[in-house]
Amino acid sequence: MVVMGQTLEHFTSYNPIFKLLEDCAEKSKHTIVAIDGNAASGKSTLAEFIKEHFDCNVFHMDDFFLPMSMKTKERLQEPGGNVDYDRFLHSVLKPLHDHEVVYYQPFNCQTQTLGEVNKIQPKKLNIVEGVYSMHPILYPYYTHSIFLSVDPDVQLERIAKRNEQKVQQFITQWLPLENRYFDYYQIKSKCQLFIGTGGQVPCPKS
Template sequence: MLEAIRLYPKMQMQKIIDQMDSLLRSKDLVIMAIDGKSGSGKSTLADLLAQYYDCNVFHMDDFFLRPELKTEERLKEVGGNVDYVRFKEEVIHGLLSSTPFQYRIYDCQTLSFSEHISVAPKKLNIIEGSYSLHPTLIHYYDLKIFLTTDDKTQSRRILKRNGPIMHKRFLHEWIPKENQYFEEMRIKEKSDIIIEVQGK
């Protein structure tokens, strides 16, 4: 855990904690999102925060597009690489109901829904992953965090995490789509806290 903490600048981490604590004191329901570049440490940051706070954590990776939604028109859409409609219906609406709910995990390997996750209402809820700050979702969040890192570090981490075959797909397919989404939707500029992630 200490190794993971060192990835994030101390002052920025303190800023996140201060803002989270302030929101938790003033609101009955807090929803925050962590968006940013692939390999920048979004899921690691969410896991770190979950060790200190009693919270729900949701992963945008569980909401990739199903094959039947991958129309030519949808694939040309900036930010259309995730099923933001299902995420809004199953997770956001569930959180706003303040009652127990379920959502489905989509498995890209089997091209099917792998399981249903039951969610108990909690005051703090963290959404992590690319496209979490999509324009159809961004106004639901109380705190918006954007993580970035340099291209060499990003490439090295993805290669280590995903292997050479998936690394090529990231470089030639998914990262260009992410970068277009970040730039055209001005995701970084709309975020409350921006973190330049350090590390190996």
């Protein structure tokens, strides 16, 4: 199986994650897994890979970033406030938890508009990937949680490969917001699995 030009060998450090998901599948349990972690640690890439191997839904926190109209000084001072966690909770996470059909509109950061309504049928396995997915308002709804970390130098290298023009914006704006959220809520210690990606996944999506 190949994802973004990568084979299974690229993902050997994720064996504990695959073992966890296989156990859940064998027990036919309703499972909601959060994959949080540093920017450029490989969250989206891992979620894509999981979707290729398991019958699951994947939801992206990038679809729930905060509109400019909500980015007040007070909101951005709130750790984890850079995501519309209320909208994600009510449109995705609560319905998932209750085994109901999910209806949500992905937010487009470029146009600052909501897209068409996505209708997602419930499945046994559901993956929520992205920074802020373990926000305190959200994490009680997960059955399992994973944190992906990456060395800061490798992180910047990956960000530059993905979008060199936005490296400075990551350094001055987005990474400080993420790191404050991680530290304030002790996100790493709340996750059941901690995986250091290092150079394991070249140039991931997130």
